[in-house]
Amino acid sequence: MRIWVFNPPTDALSLKALQEAGVSTVVTSRIKDIPPKPPFTTYAMIHVFPTTGSPEDLAMDIHGQPVEWFSSGCPNSPAIRSAFYAEMERLLAQPIRGIFLDGIRFSSPASSTIKTSFLTCFCPRCQRDMAKHGYDAEKIRQDINTAMELLSSPGTKRSWLRALYSPSGWFSLMAAYPGILDWLQYRAECVTVFVKELRAWMKEHSPDKKLAAFLFQPCLSYLVGQNYLALAPHLDIVSPMIYRNYPHQPGPATINQEMMTMADFLEEAGIPFGQGFKDLLAIFGLEIDGSFPNSIEDSAGISIPHVIGEVKAARAMAGSQGKVAPIIWAGDPQLEETLRQLKNISLQSCILFTYEAGFTAHKDQFLDILGR
Numbered sequence: 001m002r003i004w005v006f007n008p009p010t011d012a013l014s015l016k017a018l019q020e021a022g023v024s025t026v027v028t029s030r031i032k033d034i035p036p037k038p039p040f041t042t043y044a045m046i047h048v049f050p051t052t053g054s055p056e057d058l059a060m061d062i063h064g065q066p067v068e069w070f071s072s073g074c075p076n077s078p079a080i081r082s083a084f085y086a087e088m089e090r091l092l093a094q095p096i097r098g099i100f101l102d103g104i105r106f107s108s109p110a111s112s113t114i115k116t117s118f119l120t121c122f123c124p125r126c127q128r129d130m131a132k133h134g135y136d137a138e139k140i141r142q143d144i145n146t147a148m149e150l151l152s153s154p155g156t157k158r159s160w161l162r163a164l165y166s167p168s169g170w171f172s173l174m175a176a177y178p179g180i181l182d183w184l185q186y187r188a189e190c191v192t193v194f195v196k197e198l199r200a201w202m203k204e205h206s207p208d209k210k211l212a213a214f215l216f217q218p219c220l221s222y223l224v225g226q227n228y229l230a231l232a233p234h235l236d237i238v239s240p241m242i243y244r245n246y247p248h249q250p251g252p253a254t255i256n257q258e259m260m261t262m263a264d265f266l267e268e269a270g271i272p273f274g275q276g277f278k279d280l281l282a283i284f285g286l287e288i289d290g291s292f293p294n295s296i297e298d299s300a301g302i303s304i305p306h307v308i309g310e311v312k313a314a315r316a317m318a319g320s321q322g323k324v325a326p327i328i329w330a331g332d333p334q335l336e337e338t339l340r341q342l343k344n345i346s347l348q349s350c351i352l353f354t355y356e357a358g359f360t361a362h363k364d365q366f367l368d369i370l371g372r
């Protein structure tokens with residue numbers, strides 16, 4: 001299995017040590033630090049929908065409030081899209097093998113301190129785009145609003161919270177308010193159309209460069225508008241982000257922090273945190289590794305078999321085993337064991353996020369772990 005490193009060090013000594021440990025490919029968000037003739041095969045990461053500084057380009061929540069999420073704005077903003085393509089042109093002029101897309105999605109529960117950021121985007125642009133793609137924007141808005149009202153009203157809250165205690169309850173909620181599913185489906189369609197258009201542009205602009213994407217791991221991906229089955233044909237590399245025990249909050253995209261944030265939402269609605277977290281584990285089919293969290297302040301880790309299971313799921317949906325190169329948390333105390341289990345399923349490439357986190361957690365042993 002080849003190990004790729006995210007944001008490698010840039011001094012000559014460390015680069016040489018990385019090479020000696022067998023690393024030949026890196027992904028960086030700091031392309032300006034990469035030497036003109038990089039010793040590695042280099043991929044540049046691009047933040048896809050960064051904010052512009054103008055409120056006009058922010059996403060809008062279900063209540064009509066502009067919100068920022070993951071330092072991002074509305075995926076349909078023309079200003080954001082033209083800035084993205086300008087940055088693509090700049091990066092593709094560098095000595096790189098290809099581009100990794102990051103933030104190619106809508107907001108997740110843990111993507112913002114503003115909780116309603118998940119319930120986006122309902123800006124006029126997105127509502128027009130929903131209509132253009134055959135969705136009933138008003139029905140979507142009504143169903144999400146009604147479901148939220150039922151969950152907060154004293155008369156109905158109790159029965160609806162009980163429904164959230166089980167997968168069948170969630171199923172009932174979605175069946176009763178199909179606008180919620182339409183909303184999720186629209187977000188996925190919007191992202192897919194964007195990537196499809198980008199792929200066509202890349203074929204014209206830089207046919208020899210690769211297009212890759214960091215995606216939410218499969219069990220969370222549809223929540224943020226990422227449909228592996230639809231996206232994979234347009235990508236050369238599919239990279240599920242599987243950080244099972246990321247210690248920092250808010251930790252968007254990390255399975256443990258996204259689950260903790262969802263449990264925190266449920267606690268606000270009246271389900272004790274520990275109960276909500278336990279139910280979410282059951283709903284998403286997860287097992288905890290180590291101590292059980294009873295508050296969002298606690299730490300929580302998901303088991304290593306989950307990492308393996310999600311890589312298998314991504315491979316199945318990507319339609320090609322070799323196309324999937326997961327990115328995992330290098331600061332994981334059990335990094336070596338996780339890599340060993342990934343080797344056992346014949347994974348070809350695994351990316352470590354980040355060099356710095358790996359070195360901080362494992363000190364001088366980090367390079368030994370990479371070289372094994």
Ligand SMILES: [Zn+2]
Pocket residue numbers: 058059060074075076077121122123124125126127
């Ligand atoms: Zn929008």
